Amino acid sequence: MAPANEITGETTAETKAAVESSHPISTLLIIIAMQTEALPLVTKFQLSEDTDESLFPKGVPWVRYHGTYKDLHINLVWPGKDPSLGVDSVGTISASLVTYASIQALKPDLIINAGTAGGFKAKGANVGDVYVASDAAFHDRRIPIPVFDLYGIGARRTFSTPNLVKDLNLKEGKLSTGDSLDMSPHDEAAISANDATVKDMEGAAVAYVADLLSVPAIFVKAVTDIVDGEKPTAEEFLQNLIAVTAALDQAVTQVVDYVNGKCLPDL
Structure with a gap:
């Protein structure tokens, strides 16, 4: 999920996977931005809400569910509701903080960042499609200075x-990530430059932190709306959220079942 090593061509996470090839995946961290997306998985895996107030810093709204499913210790973390406005704490800031704190506290072998996303019909995406992201980058961090421009984009292989x-x-x-649901002309040009099929508000931030701390992460994204389609994004997103969340949860369940009993290189 890091830029390729110039000598070996491997990513940091892939190198770690090679080192740990003899150890089956044991601790799984699922990071999800919205409660609507999270709760069906909490039910599916029979997870319990954590009451340990010392796990995360005092005062944060972050919520952890945990339990054992087959041979896996599953931790599902979502950023909770904004304390002032009561809405899901979506976006890159919450995603980055939650990812960092969860890695530090839970020491996962593998991260799954699951969520809904916009898709591009020009790239063949349809509402309800589920994608695994091969790459992640930002489209709204514009720093037009040499090298800083590449840092802003933050492109990494997953x-x-x-x-x-x-x-x-x-x-x-x-996957291309930004902190706005809609798409400005600047964003559209950057997303096109990123060659993205799907667009979300958290993925590249999770990828950055996971890469920084050398934890393998995969990204499962279900399409709720067609960004380059005819319907307004917000309207189509809300219209399809519940149905597409069901498709997302089914895909995540399949991924978790697949991961169970395997080592990282087996994936």
């Missing part, structure tokens, strides 16, 4: 899971 994608018959595509 942890490679060719067997998982093939065996579960999932689609692959590049």
Whole structure:
């Protein structure tokens, strides 16, 4: 999920996977931005809400659910509701903080960032499609200074899971992340430059932190709206959220079942 090592061509996470090839995945961290997306998985995996107030810093609204499913210790963390406005704490800031704190506290072997996303019909996306992101980058961090421009985009390959994608018959595509639901002309140009098939508000931030701390992460994104379609994004997103969340949760369940009992390189 990091830029390739100039000598070996491997990513940091892939190097870690090679080192840990003899150890089956044990601790799984699922990061989800919205309660609507999270609760069906809490039910599916029979997870319990954590009451340990010392796990995260005092005062944060973050919520952890945890439990044992088959051979996996599953932790599902979502950023909770904004304390002032009562809405889901979506976006890159909450995602970055939650990812960092969860890695530090829970020491996961693998991260799954699951969520809904916009898709582009020009890239073949349809409402209800589920993608595994092959790459992640930002589209709203514009720093027009040499090298800083590349830092702003923050393009990284995600942890490679060719067997998982093939065996579960999932689609692959590049993911572009920004903190706005809509798309400005500047964003549109940047997303096109990123060659993205799907667009979300958290993925590249999770990828950055996971890469920084050398934890493999995969990204499962279900399409709620067609960004380059005819309907307004917000209207289509709300119209399809519940149905597409069901497709997302089914895909995440398949991924978790697939991961169970396997080592990182097996994916």
